[in-house]
Amino acid sequence: MVSGDGTRSGGVEADKRPGRPGGRRETARRERTKELEDAALRLFVERGLDAVTIDDITQAAGVAKGTFYRYFDDKAVLVDALLEPVRGELLSGLEACGRALAQARGVEAMFEAYRAMAAVIASALLQYPSVVRLYLQESRGPAVGARRKVAELSREVSRHAVDITRRAHTHGLLRPIRPAVSGLAVVGAVERLLLAVLSEEDIGNPLELPDALTTLVLDGLRVPSAGKEGRRKLDGGGKRP
CATH class of the missing domain: 1.10.357.10 (Tetracycline Repressor, domain 2)
Structure with missing residues (x-):
């Protein structure tokens, strides 16, 4: 996915190490991305975009805050x-x-x-x-x-x-x-x-x-x-x- 400035929407780490297609690393990356997206979407619908923080998203997804930035640069990219x-x-x-x-x-x-x-x-x-x-x-x-x-x-x-x-x-x-x-x-x-x-x-x-x-x-x-x-x-x- 590409953002408006031409960079991929995933975080830098995810771009550098996407893993072998169909491999364990790629599968884990996809699963973690989906967990973050699902948690964020649920919170956004319930509370609105402005009221939801990245801390809220990572807590709901059950991951560390640093993990978010491995996959997304910021909330807008998500x-x-x-x-x-x-x-x-x-x-x-x-x-x-x-x-x-x-x-x-x-x-x-x-x-x-x-x-x-x-x-x-x-x-x-x-x-x-x-x-x-x-x-x-x-x-x-x-x-x-x-x-x-x-x-x-x-x-x-x-x-x-x-x-x-x-x-x-x-x-x-x-x-x-x-x-x-x-x-x-x-x-x-x-x-x-x-x-x-x-x-x-x-x-x-x-x-x-x-x-x-x-x-x-x-x-x-x-x-x-x-x-x-x-x-x-x-x-x-x-x-x-």
């Missing part, structure tokens, strides 16, 4: 490692949706592109529920300290959402609302629903959410099936009554 699989899933899904919308010429093609993206989000939720919850809990906080990595991912998700909305607008598939408004509104709705699922709020079967959310959002944003006169009114043209 958070980055936790986010990595979810980041990959989300961004690949958003990029695929953008490519599909660039080719979409009709409402059904647009719906399929958004459904595919919703399925990717649902997959990430099912595979990494605690990581997704950590992201949702921390993404609105100040982009400082260990939260920088969460904020960076949040900005990337928002940027892709706006770009996707802009592409749908290109083919006249959505109402003429600014992409920065409708795209971010959709992100907010999706994230709130995901947090409701993870908080075990009573919102029905989570597996039905992707289709329900896609239909709800796109029925509100897409251009209605109307004649030319109705479309002119929607676009702000035509005579006032």
